[in-house]
Amino acid sequence: MTVTLADVAARARVSPATVSRVLNGNYPVAESTRERVLQAVADLDYVLNGPASSLAAATSDLVGVLVNDIADPFFGIMASAAQTAIGAGSSGRGGGEKLAVVCNTGGSPERELTYLTLLQRQRAAAVILMGGSLEDPERLAATAAKLSRLADAGTRVVLCGRPPVEGDAHAAALVFDHRTGARRLTEHLLALGHRRIGYVAGPADRTTTRHRMEGHREALAAAGVPEGPTVHGPYERASGHAAAAELLAREPDLTAIVASNDTVALGVCAALRERGLDVPGDVSVAGFDDLPCALDAVPPLTTVHLPLHEAGTRAGHLATDAAELPPDGRETIPAELVVRGTTGAVRG
């Protein structure tokens, strides 16, 4: 029924070994033989059996990309870049096509572990974990254990936007400098004269949330300005909408609101407008990430730019082969403040 290597070999009148060598291109084969084999492959419409080949070679060409939320452009952009880099990066060797696949964890450590096991089963060539994680020590340890087992088995592990596992040099880590980005943003607001700043934080217990909040507090502390009200919530527009109401209820004369994310910031803007407040006239608003929607908003959103595309590409390259990291395995990715239309000076 299905065409096998042996069938191709028979048709090309060579041994299976030779066909395998032609297909993998890692052993000298005479040009005439090669052509005969390739012709037979085409004639029979042969497709290599992946499991068989992975089994025999003890390697596979699967690369897993784990993201928290596939519907969120933050991850979509990084994943897409990584996938392209992985597909393109394979031009070196013969049939070195890698299959980059993205898996949606929904931010759940359980699903993350499940996917890691599934990828471990498949003897994946590499795994990229994108986005911050929960900070539960137990989960962290479980994930770290799993990752180190994967690394032991020869799977490359790349962390992109997730803090490196302490004392574990197995994985390459690309970390966003959330803290500095957040600090700059708050400094910007302070420079504009804001003193009562509300903060819409991301989901609680997440590394990203904590790092950004730390930067925010640093800036406040340095300026001797007391911290304003804070609300936690998911990275959704609705969450920002609700948070704005809550913040205003707690502190009616807020002059600025920092959001966990551009999407959330847009929700905040909408809520503010519904109450008749002008942005940035009455209240300044700022986001984070510099997602495409930040530019599309009216007025365009002041935010902190994260080079998502570049980070994804770099992660992809690290996952395949390309340039190695500095010996400690970490690389910091800068976050840059982008001032646009939603922040302005406090009204005299």
Added chain:
Amino acid sequence: MTVTLADVAARARVSPATVSRVLNGNYPVAESTRERVLQAVADLDYVLNGPASSLAAATSDLVGVLVNDIADPFFGIMASAAQTAIGAGSSGRGGGEKLAVVCNTGGSPERELTYLTLLQRQRAAAVILMGGSLEDPERLAATAAKLSRLADAGTRVVLCGRPPVEGDAHAAALVFDHRTGARRLTEHLLALGHRRIGYVAGPADRTTTRHRMEGHREALAAAGVPEGPTVHGPYERASGHAAAAELLAREPDLTAIVASNDTVALGVCAALRERGLDVPGDVSVAGFDDLPCALDAVPPLTTVHLPLHEAGTRAGHLATDAAELPPDGRETIPAELVVRGTTGAVRG
């Protein structure tokens, strides 16, 4: 080095066959034996070798989800729903965990074919193709041939939002009723008194673009209203922004613009506002898809709702096992007009 089935068998003092049966749960094993085996698995931290098991069983638990653009929420939402449905749908059998992976084709038929081949190599359990395709007959034939080969090899093929391949019952097809949705939308505009309607179409040569345009024209023709100017462009905000300028240049007294997509519609709104035009006071704008951002806009966007989440879930179920389709393998998914704030009556 690595732990194998045999190692587990030795530790549990049973045969490898028994371990395999415990793990797959498709053969009676005495409770005491089962426990012993499970204990050994846990002790040794054993992970099944996927390639080996796929090879021996001639099946795999990989499900491929091909999308045009992973960074576009349209696909993100469907893919995420499908992935959840696939992961959850496996509760029936024992270790029936399926690995749903999404592959980003970037709308390119070549990459699509490449991914299909890669999935064919892996002997994927199912493949879901999401989103419209190019209409080039040659590409279409190539894809159809590949799909039918996949189906022959036992891979389930599900088309979600892509027109079924003519005369090919291999694949289940979920088709969005773009045409009716588009017609309703234009009828709505006509009812509001609009007579000069600009149209920002999606990328040329795509099935989705054509179907929507056909619906638009049907409504126009039925009302005896001449077609307004049309511009093609990708599904990006910037594209809508540019298109609005182009449309207005061609026909300065347009009173309404229909966009290919909500993202594009938002770009159109921004461009209009920049020229000092009020939406919907001066010009009405409408989108398509009802993406989350449609609700977030100010005013909220009038659009055509597509049940993306439901469609993705259904596709996932079809890909695994669940309910069969009607015998012809097709199922139409309705598109429903949602009137919100960006469309209004023509100014007296």
Added chain:
DNA sequence: CCGCCTGTAGAAAGCGCTTTCTATCGCACG
């Protein structure tokens, strides 16, 4: 003119699992 190296191809031993096909044990039944 011979042995040896280089270039190329074949033989065959697995890779780690699934799955018939058998074998064994107990027990109910005639």
Added chain:
DNA sequence: CGTGCGATAGAAAGCGCTTTCTACAGGCGG
């Protein structure tokens, strides 16, 4: 008390490929 069947477990034959290890040419230096 012999027979047969149900419930379990083992033996062993692959699944289709990769990859040593071997084999056989020619061609060259000695």
